[in-house]
Amino acid sequence: MKSIRIHPNDNVVVALEDICKGEIINIDDRTIKVLEEVARGHKIAIEDIKEDSPVIKYGNQIGVAKEDIKSGSYVHTHNVKTSLSENAVYKYTPVVNKLPESKKRTFMGYRRDKGKVGIRNEIWIIPTVGCVNSVADRLVRENQDIVGGTIEGLYSFPHPFGCSQMSDDHETTKRVLASLVHHPNAGGVLVLSLGCENLTLDQFKEELREWNSDRVKFLTCQKSNDELLEGRRLLEELRDYVGKFSREEIDASELVVGMKCGGSDGLSGITANPAVGRFSDKLIAMGGSTILTEVPEMFGAESILFNRCIDNNVFDKAVAMINDFKKYFVSHGQVVYENPSPGNKAGGITTLEDKSCGCVQKGGSAQVVDVLKYAEHVKCKGLTLLSGPGNDMVSTTDLTAAGAHLILFTTGRGTPFGAPVPTVKISTNTELFKNKSNWIDFNAGTIAEGSETIDEVGDRLVDFVLKVASGKLTKQEISEYREISIFKDGVTL
16 A cells, blocks of 8 residues: 555545655545655645645645645645634534553552652652753762662753743743652652752752652752762662662553654654554553643644543633643744644645644543643543643653653654653654664554554554563663753743
């Protein structure tokens, strides 16, 4: 099969492999001659589309024709434009889908205080201000000998903030860093401060609210005669505490999985994203939780999610999340549809609606049970929407702070980076899986090849995630690629 019509109402198909000019494709009981060369992941018109008429993909409008488009023509940015605007009116039309039946599953994880669960047993160093980033990094480099036994790693997470910030930015930095301190994948945490920053240690402790003094240690560099020596002593104390944990069998219902895409292509919404959606439905059916973010990449497809909100209150929060992000764009003099990226377009994505309809496939078909603000922690079992941008590093930090034990990251073009938690890279095509085996963990390209169904890949992904939750290292972990990036909007002093 060289092309796929995703929905019966679509007036375009997607090329599953490069198609030459003059080739014939079969659509239902029709044959169509392709009028131009079309690369894999790109679209072909299967009927005449008049100027200003809708272009339909996924059963949804992904833009309008800039000009008359003949059947068999290549459909992309040269002849399609977005139909998005900053203003939209939403109506709640509830949709409830039946989830797949899923048997009880377990993984081998770490049981923490107060019923929390982790899938890694690591020691994290969290700088409260960028001024001590180098100290944090040096403490990691010079103290790797404490890693061993059940202690699986020692990592720091540098960032440029914690000082010279005001209002919302200051609060955001404080909330994100506190959430990282509380993350259950960290068996122990060293909080590293300078001593004169805006984000004072007293403020930070107030944000933490409560903590186990065996698990969380504090070091203020300006108050220490030798911060490296003192840091070593505190890390040794953490080693003694963290080393007592061991893996035990835990029900899959306690897993929280973040879902993200980046470097998307025209196959993202056909292979990897719907496979993640199937995974999400299956985990939720087991009683687990998933988180979907990237609000600007919901624009144009938001109603698909809105209608699955569990009640009017959640619907209202979801609408507010979308509208607040649109206001953020407008307040900075930007249009809401300045997306996709050059790489997305090269991969076959034409408009933001096109990208969004593919992006929300990761949310599967489950009801939306809650909507959270940026870096707010997950409270409900099921599918949660999380406010945050599409930027890969910012959104994966957001997902981590919200409590994701691991992140499923779909990509059509590849990327090496990783979040503080295990980041499973899922390729939309087999070529990427083969060519970047040092980046990619899991191949969903078999769907496009016809060798597996979406359900079969979803089942395989459930198995893979439970292995990762039980200790299997992702490619990002093997390479020790771990980064954070905190959302910033306002003035830097």
